[in-house]
Amino acid sequence: MREKLNLMMKTNILEIDNINNFGNILFDQAHNQAWCFDSNEAESINPTHYKDSSYHIATNYIKSLGFKITANKNKFDEIDLSCYDLIIIPHFSDPKYEITNNSGDYKLTNDEIKALVSYVSSGGSLLILAENENDKYNNNLNSLLSNFSIKIINDTLIDPIANHNGVAKWVKVDFTDKSYNYNVEEIALYCAGRLEILDNKFVRPIIKSKSSASIKNADLALLYENIGKVFVIADSDLFGDDSIYDYDQLNFLSNIIYNLVKKRLITNSNRYTKKELFENINTLRLFQEEDGSINLNNHDKATIDILIDEIIYNYKKEIINFPHDKNFIETVILDIIKWRDENYIKPNFYNSLQVFQPQKNRVDNLEHLIILPFYTQNGSPDRKFEYLHFRIFWPEWIAYLEKNFYNNPAFIPIGFIAHTDGYNTNSAVFFPETISATPTFKYQWGGIFADREAARFILIANEAINLLNINTPPELTFLLRHPEIVKETFILWDLVHDRQHALGELPFDPFMIKQRAPFWMYALEEMRCDLTAYLEMSKLEKLGIPHYRFVKYAVILDRVIRFPIVNNRVRNYDGLVGQVIFSHLHKEGVIIWKDNILYINYDKVDTAINSLLNGVNELYKKAINEPKIIFWQNSYNFIKNLVPPNIKSRYNNNDNWNISNKEIVDLIDDDEFPLSLFYESLRKKISHTIDKAKGIHL
Numbered sequence: 001m002r003e004k005l006n007l008m009m010k011t012n013i014l015e016i017d018n019i020n021n022f023g024n025i026l027f028d029q030a031h032n033q034a035w036c037f038d039s040n041e042a043e044s045i046n047p048t049h050y051k052d053s054s055y056h057i058a059t060n061y062i063k064s065l066g067f068k069i070t071a072n073k074n075k076f077d078e079i080d081l082s083c084y085d086l087i088i089i090p091h092f093s094d095p096k097y098e099i100t101n102n103s104g105d106y107k108l109t110n111d112e113i114k115a116l117v118s119y120v121s122s123g124g125s126l127l128i129l130a131e132n133e134n135d136k137y138n139n140n141l142n143s144l145l146s147n148f149s150i151k152i153i154n155d156t157l158i159d160p161i162a163n164h165n166g167v168a169k170w171v172k173v174d175f176t177d178k179s180y181n182y183n184v185e186e187i188a189l190y191c192a193g194r195l196e197i198l199d200n201k202f203v204r205p206i207i208k209s210k211s212s213a214s215i216k217n218a219d220l221a222l223l224y225e226n227i228g229k230v231f232v233i234a235d236s237d238l239f240g241d242d243s244i245y246d247y248d249q250l251n252f253l254s255n256i257i258y259n260l261v262k263k264r265l266i267t268n269s270n271r272y273t274k275k276e277l278f279e280n281i282n283t284l285r286l287f288q289e290e291d292g293s294i295n296l297n298n299h300d301k302a303t304i305d306i307l308i309d310e311i312i313y314n315y316k317k318e319i320i321n322f323p324h325d326k327n328f329i330e331t332v333i334l335d336i337i338k339w340r341d342e343n344y345i346k347p348n349f350y351n352s353l354q355v356f357q358p359q360k361n362r363v364d365n366l367e368h369l370i371i372l373p374f375y376t377q378n379g380s381p382d383r384k385f386e387y388l389h390f391r392i393f394w395p396e397w398i399a400y401l402e403k404n405f406y407n408n409p410a411f412i413p414i415g416f417i418a419h420t421d422g423y424n425t426n427s428a429v430f431f432p433e434t435i436s437a438t439p440t441f442k443y444q445w446g447g448i449f450a451d452r453e454a455a456r457f458i459l460i461a462n463e464a465i466n467l468l469n470i471n472t473p474p475e476l477t478f479l480l481r482h483p484e485i486v487k488e489t490f491i492l493w494d495l496v497h498d499r500q501h502a503l504g505e506l507p508f509d510p511f512m513i514k515q516r517a518p519f520w521m522y523a524l525e526e527m528r529c530d531l532t533a534y535l536e537m538s539k540l541e542k543l544g545i546p547h548y549r550f551v552k553y554a555v556i557l558d559r560v561i562r563f564p565i566v567n568n569r570v571r572n573y574d575g576l577v578g579q580v581i582f583s584h585l586h587k588e589g590v591i592i593w594k595d596n597i598l599y600i601n602y603d604k605v606d607t608a609i610n611s612l613l614n615g616v617n618e619l620y621k622k623a624i625n626e627p628k629i630i631f632w633q634n635s636y637n638f639i640k641n642l643v644p645p646n647i648k649s650r651y652n653n654n655d656n657w658n659i660s661n662k663e664i665v666d667l668i669d670d671d672e673f674p675l676s677l678f679y680e681s682l683r684k685k686i687s688h689t690i691d692k693a694k695g696i697h698l
Helices: 002-010 039-045 056-064 110-121 141-148 249-260 275-287 301-320 323-341 350-355 396-404 450-468 474-480 483-500 519-543 548-565 573-587 602-623 628-640 661-666 677-692
Strands: 024-028 068-072 086-090 125-129 150-153 167-175 188-190 194-197 203-209 219-225 229-233 367-373 385-392 411-419 446-449 591-594 597-600
Touching (some): 056 249, 110 125, 125 249, 194 203, 229 249, 275 367, 275 385, 411 450, 450 474, 450 483, 450 548, 519 548, 519 573, 519 602, 548 677, 573 591, 573 602, 628 661
Parallel strands (some): 024 068, 024 086, 411 446
Antiparallel strands (some): 150 194, 203 219, 219 229, 591 597
């Protein structure tokens, strides 16, 4: 842990705008704190033992988790506390009794206490790092804590048996809440006091002393939880530079942060619909056939012409709102006029597509308003007109990664603002080849709706966690209550995944655009890219990208849990990827399904993923020197060793391959690799949630 943190602290990636946006944390330095925000200040007040006065390691670790943390130099009633998702108040004292930073007053004013109480009552969180023998420091911390039914007792706990380095005052503790001791085997408190619950309606213990302590089962850390949260621990030394690497203090700190921070939602005021144009397109769709044409034997041309005039008028008005799309909008209008003049035959919007080049202007929050005839992948098969208003997501840190590590000039993460019925489906992409155009437009860009991916992930993951009693680390719980961070997680996953299609030992066109192959070959390629993307996160961890841990959870819960049970079972290669990974993790003992609990050993996932990827890569390497049919056959056998084929399969016994490639593909059973008993049961129990996920987005 020490080496990883030191490496992260040296990188410049954390200085990129919006990379550490998981929440704003205020670290108090305005009340004669005994702890300094950085080591330089600590050294100035305590030159001989500056580590006894420094939280430099802790604050930098919090930054590495993805949070913005700043030092407070003002009274709490003089600043807007609503800007912060967590306020940390480290031990403060009358400077007569403790070395302090000599900044401000060592007592909170009544107005400051009122401001902090109001902050918590509106949903904010406090982390209070107290001390033993609290009364001697002459602060009035208890005046604040009485508002939350907590009191610091003027005492020092000792434990002659369970202690650190044989010092009875450096006590080891027991946890009473598993959400705070994830990856924490042991911690020590150094000269700990104890706490008292004044009213247990909203307060519960998190840490207690051991039975061998001078006061057994004494409360050492308490959590007040109502609208907001207040976490109080009766020791501040455990996170100081001199002690933080003892035992699992860093992991404990991260658990506290993930549990306490709830980032304030920012409402996007730009979500709107161009009502007249939207209604125009919906009306036009009613006249269209499946191929996008309009049968004038069934509809009055004059009526449709009037509607087209309204569409042209209303779309042209939008040029002022979308100046960057002026040429595109004008070209679409010309194509619409041409379509009208040709009596509404199957539409051809090739000219419009030539002009629309969003990949050349990837600007964060840049909006586009599209009206084109196209089908939606995994959605509507009809090439009817769709109204699609979306924005591009291109934060600086994603642009940095794409430019320097995962170059993909066609990649465009996007989000819905408004859309017609073609996207009231499972479709989460916008590709040029789906648009009605002759000839078919060459792939130059691909839009992925990260907000839809995020919304359905949150919905189905939460349902699966509750249904299967999946063990959830605090960082995963944190992720699931922050939709914007989930969206960024999927953007990162998509970026790294898509780049992998063009890397590695590839025996064929990575996207298999010009090939017709068994669907398990598509599954194998998707799995290769997912597994590689998963393992790439270890590199991004070293670079200081805080989302790395979340991508790993997304791969497990989205690809492995969600994909196999959504969409139909007709050659569902996306679902097969999840089935294969689940089976491998289960066989390796990483996933255990027992007593109606799905347990995931997260510490072993990396190793299991690596071994599965090695198997896939070996298939690819061998295939370079093999006929295509042998590659198909070997890939089939690789998958069937993890996912049993359908009993109706022609290929299970390896004796029906002596036919043409076309026949092999044609004769594959639609459900060649059926769902296991686990997935069938899960699908039934979660089907209502799957239905709710259709068409949703943030």
